[in-house]
Amino acid sequence: MALMANALAVERASLRYGKFQALKDVTFSASQGQLITLLGPSGCGKTTLLKAIAGFMPLDSGRIDIFGRDMQGVPPEKRDTAMCFQSYALFPHLSVADNIGFGLRQRRLSAAEIATRVSSVAEQVGLSLQLQKLPGQLSGGQQQRVALARAMAVRPGVMLFDEPLSNLDAKLRDHVRMEIRALQREHGFTAVYVTHDQSEALAMSDLVIVMRAGVIEQMGRPEEIYRHPVNRFVADFIGTANIMPVRILSRDQARGEYHVTCPLGQAVIRSATPPVGDHLYACWRPEDTVVATDSGNDNRFTFKVSARTFLGSLCDLSVSPTEDASVCYRIQTHGSTPVSEGQTVDVVIPPDTIRFLDEAIA
Amino acid sequence: MTKLLFSRNDVYRYLTVLLAVLVFLIFLALPFAMAVLWSLVDPSHPWAYPAVLPPVLSLRRWAEIWTTSALPQALYNSYALAACVSAVTLLLAVPTAYAFGRMEFTGKSTAQMMTLIPLIIPGFVSAIFFSALLIQLGVYSRFAGIVIGHTVSLLPYAIRLLTVSFTMVRQDLVDAARDLGASPLTVFRTAYLPVLKPGLLASLIIVFILSIEEFAISYIVGAPDFVTVPTILYSYLGYNFIRPNAAVVSLILVVPNVVLMLIAERLLKSADPAVVTGKG
Known part of the structure; x- marks a missing residue:
């Protein structure tokens, strides 16, 4: 048929x-x-x-x-x-x-x-x-x-x-x-x-x-x-996304692991699909971040909290890297996380939650 | 807390209404009452200076005019003309109004201005040259000539009214009807007609009334022997001025029109936008 x-x-x-x-x-x-x-x-x-x-x-x-x-x-x-x-x-x-x-x-x-x-x-x-x-x-x-x-x-x-x-x-x-x-x-x-x-x-x-x-x-x-x-x-249109330019430092295609520099510093991205070039955009979602509890994680960054919105079960934070206040990211934490504006917070962005976008930077 | 019976605004509102009523009484109701009285003056007992009211009232003037003048013929002519004029006018105004109300094209606003020109030019001015044109064109029928003349001069009213009606038709209802499988006729009945109906009837009546009352074109194109009610009325006002006779003809001319106007008013009012367009 x-x-x-x-x-x-x-x-x-x-x-x-x-x-x-x-x-x-x-x-x-x-x-x-x-x-x-x-x-x-x-x-x-x-x-x-x-x-x-x-x-x-x-x-x-x-x-x-x-x-x-x-x-x-x-x-x-x-x-x-x-x-x-x-x-x-x-x-x-x-x-x-x-x-x-x-x-x-x-x-x-x-x-x-x-x-x-x-x-x-x-x-x-x-x-x-x-x-x-x-x-x-x-x-x-x-x-x-x-x-x-x-x-x-x-x-x-x-x-x-x-x-x-x-x-x-x-x-x-x-x-x-x-x-x-x-x-x-x-x-x-x-x-x-x-x-x-x-x-x-x-x-x-x-x-x-x-x-x-x-x-x-x-x-x-x-x-x-x-x-x-x-x-x-x-x-950006679907949900909230933090979008940042990244430059590939080293690639391990077999394991799907890439070391990059980005406005946060150095980071690891784990991705099944390889990036489209050496200089491109990547994104991560606010809800994928985890407040660091112990030391020695990959992709552990220290942010300064510029605004905090309590949403009940969640807490929405606007943060910037401590050394660069010009970029701003959104992260979400548990509603009970004791952070307030002006404080710093240590956050882990798991390597497999950062995605390469199919958009190279010329 | 004390509450005023009338607020300041209310007072102004009542004063305005009072003024309107007063103007209406002085300029319309009183002359109308006078016309009724004058038409009833008995021919053998003239209504002269010291008498406040006519000494004897009778319907003899009415009977006399009906039997001795061309009034029956004039009435027939006027109403036959008005019927033809309103039919032809509507036939021409509907497609034009559709184009103005529902379509976009270059030169639309110019075209809309052009259709209003007949309103600006005095009837006598156009009628004089229009009658010459008719003869050049070979239109010798007075009736047809007057129908054409009236149609041209009354089209602007119908086009204006109907353009507004057409712009009130909702495109989403037209689309919805088509989307659900309606034929062009059903689309018209469902999406257009309920909105157009009051405008159609109102322009029909207004054109009808204006055609009956029209004098300049009827007089010039119809001269010398084609009579309508206004041309008869005119004949009583000029050389041999007979006020009671003029009163009779005036009433015959005006009363049906007042009734028609009231109907038109009702129809336009019934075009309740909430019912017609679904927007409260």
């Missing part, structure tokens, strides 16, 4: 508005049941890409296949996609039930079939009691659910989410995020999810695509993206 076609395949998609290159050679694919997030700052092309998949924006070049079918020239109404809009885009003069059933009526299902599907979808998103209301009578969270239910009701091959949670307050956001993921797992629909919120992307996705200026910077599982960012942009 031939290989199952991908639910969604985007190949070398490019699009420009006048002089602005919104998308450039974007290529990725999603298999059935995957949730893919397009992550990036505003203006990175993620929403443009979503609209191109939905059919609202024709590509200048490249192609988009949905379930193996080329979508070139296929208008939005003929595509097997359904979008959850950032603004919800509910029809204000239609009841919740009519909003949810809108797509089904366009598909000419029988009234009975529509009623059954509407009530079952409404129940799944917890709107059973609101069906007769108008969208204006609902809270933001409820409106968001109507938008979700309306898109889900048509059982699209590919669900498209355009920052669906950005208008909700933080607590509701977490809740709805989990609900969307649960519904997606349960129904097995393929989803493309646009967000600028990296924690949302990490929490929900099977695959994260980090974009900048119309180009894919990195694509991978959330852990991969977080653990092995390829460049300064990704490292």
Whole structure:
């Protein structure tokens, strides 16, 4: 049997508005049941890409296949996609039930079939009691659910989410995020999810695509993206990262051990993948640091604490090397660690938590 | 703590309202009442100086004008014209307003300015040359000539009103309807019509009213024998000035328009932005 076609395949998609290159050679694919997030700052092309998949924006070049079918020239109404809009885009003069059933009526299902599907979808998103209301009578969270239910009701091959949670307050956001993921797992629909919120992307996705200026910077599982960012942009955009230039002093490729100089002094980096050159960037995460308890560790550095933020279980410290106050790093310690501003603290950065970025310095 | 019954702002607000009501009474309600009285003056008992009210009231003037003047024909002409003018105007204004309200193109603001020109040029000025143009073009039908003239001069109102309506249409609703598989007709009914409806009806009524009241073009293009209600009214004001007859024609001209205007007002008010756009 031939290989199952991908639910969604985007190949070398490019699009420009006048002089602005919104998308450039974007290529990725999603298999059935995957949730893919397009992550990036505003203006990175993620929403443009979503609209191109939905059919609202024709590509200048490249192609988009949905379930193996080329979508070139296929208008939005003929595509097997359904979008959850950032603004919800509910029809204000239609009841919740009519909003949810809108797509089904366009598909000419029988009234009975529509009623059954509407009530079952409404129940799944917890709107059973609101069906007769108008969208204006609902809270933001409820409106968001109507938008979700309306898109889900048509059982699209590919669900498209355009920052669906950005208008909700933080607590509701977490809740709805989990609900969307649960519904997606349960129904097995393929989803493309646009967000600028990296924690949302990490929490929900099977695959994260980090974009900048119309180009894919990195694509991978959330852990991969977080653990092995390829460049300064990704490292900095996903979570908090301390990024520093390093120069290789000696390399032991067989053991994967590299001695380097960096603004902290001399350090050891243990890495399975070799560095791209002799002078490049490396990064480490604040939470990987350990407050030194005994002497004689590798990568043991003394920092001066310039600011301390108590976060309950954790303590966030802004630190600088004792001899160079111009660079600043973030480290995290246990909430109970007795350090205060102005003090020095001895910290170990384990050699295998420092990652080379694929970004050489010219 | 004592609380004032009326704050200073309230006082100003009431004074403003009072002033508006007073102006309305003096300039509109009183003349209107006078018109009603004048139209009821009995022909054989003139209403002259010392009498505060007409000595005898009757409907004889109404009957006389109806039977002896061209008023029935003028009424028919006016309403037939207004119906044609509002239909043609809307037909032309909707695509134009769509372009102004929903599209971006170079020269858009210039084009928008251009469509307002008929508002600036006095009707008489354009009508004089317009009637000559019509004959040059071979349009000899007075009715068609007046329809064209009215349409041109009233288009700006319809275009303005409808452009605003079209800009209120939400693109995300258009997209959502398409995304869910709606045909162009359903997209129009779902995303456009609820927002456009009040504007469509209001511009229809306003164009209708303005066409009925229009005098300059009707008079010049229709001369000498094509009558409308305003041209009849004019004939009572000039050479042989008969105030009671003018009062009758004025009322026939104005009363239906006032009713229509009230309906238009209601329609524009019902365009509650929260219901139409979903934004509270």
